[in-house]
Amino acid sequence: MVLEVDIRGMANLRKIFSQIYDKYIDKIYRFVFLKVNSEEIAQDLTSETFLRGWESFKNGNKIENPQAFLYRIARNLVIDHYREKGRTQVVSAEFAPIVDPREDLEEKAILTSDVDRIKQVLVNLKEDYQNVIIWHYLDDLPIQEVAKMLDRTEEATRVLLSRALKTLKQSIDLRNQ
Amino acid sequence: MTEKQLIGRIRELRQIKPRKDWVVLTKSQILGEVERERVSVSFFPLWRPALATVTVFGILFISFGFAQSSLPGDFLYPIKKIAEKSQAVFVSEKELPKYNLEIVNKRLDELNEIAQTNQVKKLAPAISEFQANVSEAAKSLAKVKGQDVEKIVEETKKLEENKKKVEDVLATKIETEELDNVLSQIVEIQIKDLEGRTLTERQEEILAEAQNDFDAGNYSQALEKILILSNP
Numbered sequence: 001m002v003l004e005v006d007i008r009g010m011a012n013l014r015k016i017f018s019q020i021y022d023k024y025i026d027k028i029y030r031f032v033f034l035k036v037n038s039e040e041i042a043q044d045l046t047s048e049t050f051l052r053g054w055e056s057f058k059n060g061n062k063i064e065n066p067q068a069f070l071y072r073i074a075r076n077l078v079i080d081h082y083r084e085k086g087r088t089q090v091v092s093a094e095f096a097p098i099v100d101p102r103e104d105l106e107e108k109a110i111l112t113s114d115v116d117r118i119k120q121v122l123v124n125l126k127e128d129y130q131n132v133i134i135w136h137y138l139d140d141l142p143i144q145e146v147a148k149m150l151d152r153t154e155e156a157t158r159v160l161l162s163r164a165l166k167t168l169k170q171s172i173d174l175r176n177q
Numbered sequence: 178m179t180e181k182q183l184i185g186r187i188r189e190l191r192q193i194k195p196r197k198d199w200v201v202l203t204k205s206q207i208l209g210e211v212e213r214e215r216v217s218v219s220f221f222p223l224w225r226p227a228l229a230t231v232t233v234f235g236i237l238f239i240s241f242g243f244a245q246s247s248l249p250g251d252f253l254y255p256i257k258k259i260a261e262k263s264q265a266v267f268v269s270e271k272e273l274p275k276y277n278l279e280i281v282n283k284r285l286d287e288l289n290e291i292a293q294t295n296q297v298k299k300l301a302p303a304i305s306e307f308q309a310n311v312s313e314a315a316k317s318l319a320k321v322k323g324q325d326v327e328k329i330v331e332e333t334k335k336l337e338e339n340k341k342k343v344e345d346v347l348a349t350k351i352e353t354e355e356l357d358n359v360l361s362q363i364v365e366i367q368i369k370d371l372e373g374r375t376l377t378e379r380q381e382e383i384l385a386e387a388q389n390d391f392d393a394g395n396y397s398q399a400l401e402k403i404l405i406l407s408n409p
Contacts, residue, residue, distance in 0.1 A: 029195040137188060
């Protein structure tokens with residue numbers, strides 16, 4: 001009877017985590033990919049993120065904000081990844097070709113070029129700048145939530161976002177020259 | 178590039194997505210047993226009594242099915258024996274000799290299969306099973322009365338044919354002395370009974386042939402002729 005309850009409890013946990021996985025897998029992968037610029041490494045670190053998340057979740061740790069929880073794990077893994085072998089973030093060309101449905105080839109070429117440039121510049125920004133840009137502009141998280149995840153005030157986060165955007169733009173302009 | 182354009186371009190990065198096959202595979206690696214547990218845990222308790230009953234009967238049904246083709250020495254063979262014994266409970270005393278002869282024939286079929294397929298290890302248990310059933314058949318045959326002879330003729334004939342077949346394959350004699358003795362007694366009683374009756378010339382010829390078969394130990398053939406004389 002006790003075993004049965006345990007099994008049922010475990011099945012429920014799996015079900016809940018399965019939904020969390022489905023909801024956040026794309027976001028976490030993208031977050032990691034934009035920091036490591038490698039499909040293979042992004043896959044490794046993303047799967048490790050969810051594995052650690054699942055281990056913690058099934059061991060009964062209360063997770064109030066799954067998104068923040070997973071991003072925290074992912075951030076730490078990326079930091080460890082660069083720290084591990086003294087790696088530096090390498091700007092690389094095509095790692096994840098971006099498909100765009102636009103028909104106009106010229107416009108598409110310009111856009112792809114711009115987007116790739118952003119991708120390449122973003123990977124070299126400092127971590128807080130990357131995070132605030134990804135979370136606010138890609139994940140559409142409100143400043144309030146981004147502030148919580150960065151453990152900053154909302155005002156400080158707005159300032160950070162503004163600086164991040166400015167730095168990104170400068171870096172792009174610099175590359176365009 | 179204006180700030181607005183820049184933000185627009187940043188948003189284009191949303192197109193970065195993991196490969197679907199990798200997403201599915203990774204999920205199954207992390208939460209591998211989700212689907213299996215979903216079936217066994219959430220479904221089973223609701224239907225436990227019914228499901229358990231159906232499962233038990235299903236397993237029994239399948240086991241009995243497979244057991245029918247099992248041979249002595251096989252894992253499922255005891256189930257086949259249980260099935261035969263259970264069936265015997267529902268057989269009337271009059272039909273029991275015939276039923277037991279059928280079982281002996283089954284044992285001979287098994288022996289034949291074992292011999293044909295050269296399953297040496299199964300030979301000893303098969304012969305042992307055969308002898309046990311011969312003994313049982315002999316006991317029930319000892320109770321056969323005149324009017325019941327008809328019931329055992331066919332199976333007795335089949336038994337002799339099967340026995341010969343197995344003996345040919347194994348190149349050795351199969352011992353059925355106990356059964357032969359009983360059959361001999363049955364045939365002898367029947368011949369004596371017929372000798373006391375008034376018979377036509379033709380019937381006397383048939384009786385003489387039956388006597389010859391009896392003397393030669395061909396009890397099934399003797400019984401066939403006795404049957405012709407008993408039911409003119």
